[in-house]
Amino acid sequence: MADSYAARRRAAIKEAAFEVLAEKGYKAASMLEIARRAKASNETLYKWFGNKQTLFGALVEDNAKEARELLQSALAEDHDPLDALTRLGPVLIGIVCGEKAVALNRAAAGDVFETGTLGKTIAQHGRNAILPLLTNLFAAAARAGKMTVTDPQEAADTYINLLIGDLQIRRAIGVTPIPGESEAATRSARAVAAMRVLHAA
Template sequence: MNSIDKPVGRREKIETAAYAVLEEVGYGPASMLVIAKAAKSSNETLYKWYGNKQGLFCALVEANAAQSRQLLEAALQSDSEPLAALARLGPILLRMVTGERAIALNRAAASDVKDTATLGPAIAKAGRDTIAPLLGAVIGAAIAAGDLIAVEPAEAAEVYISLLIGDLQIRRVIGVLPVPSPQDIAARATRAQMQFLRLYQSPNKEITT
């Protein structure tokens, strides 16, 4: 059954319960039965809708990616200038990848490596499918506008992601960093934008943030 075929209220209740169970007991003990009880739903319903535990958590990955894509697309629609759009995307992207749900899913994927190894590829695919095309389109528009030097947009997008995120997400996953404050996110996004422009901005353009 596709997510669009599930009653929205029940689906959200189940998926919220799955995150709560994941936070409380970790991925290994987070069985379908435990999640069903937490959601006040039946175990049969969870298996009918998601197939198995991995299917449920892959559905969480897909839902999180869809929400992220909506936020990024809304940010792009708010600015007609490509570099202004890139500056708006930075903080949103940082909040996405360092937020509690993204970190919980990445921790689950690490736990799943020796089990089914399905969550890691699902997260990687959803992340790339969400982020890379949008960033590539923005960078391509900036190149067309003469704001950036001629460069392969996809490669430049990878550089931007590295400058923006670096090892921040993995350090959150292993528990050595708390959720970044809004001030920290804004400062890091501004720094990444400046570093990116030093690499790629057209010589006849002033570096802007």
């Protein structure tokens, strides 16, 4: 029961941290304000998370874990690697362009000249964690004779660039809204079509 209560309190603190981050930005987001929003003591926040960078680092890890689980689920449901890739595109766009990802990317930019830790955490738990999953998918496509791929990791990197392009940075600087389902599906289909041409079997 105690563990369950602590988990709920941690979740409430993290949700409050996202709210404060989205509203005030990284520099103005204080542990005191987050504690107030979460109806927790400032002492509790420092006891559980240590400092602001560690708290936001925990948010990065949670968001990345959710992303990996969604991708793994999409991959597991399809026996055809290219069908999986088509389904995967909109999921990946939703992950990297969603409100939480945008807030965290902005926070990382704000932390560059303070500790520089958030950007490294995002890279470690984001692209660096997702790329191996996509690499495995392209390796599977090559084994199945669906594509000609000599370097699955390079293919995965090319696919991400085709799918996302500058969309993530445009979201971070606030010049474009979250892509709707139709736009995400179109971008995904276009990226897969390009990969089929580049790596025709």
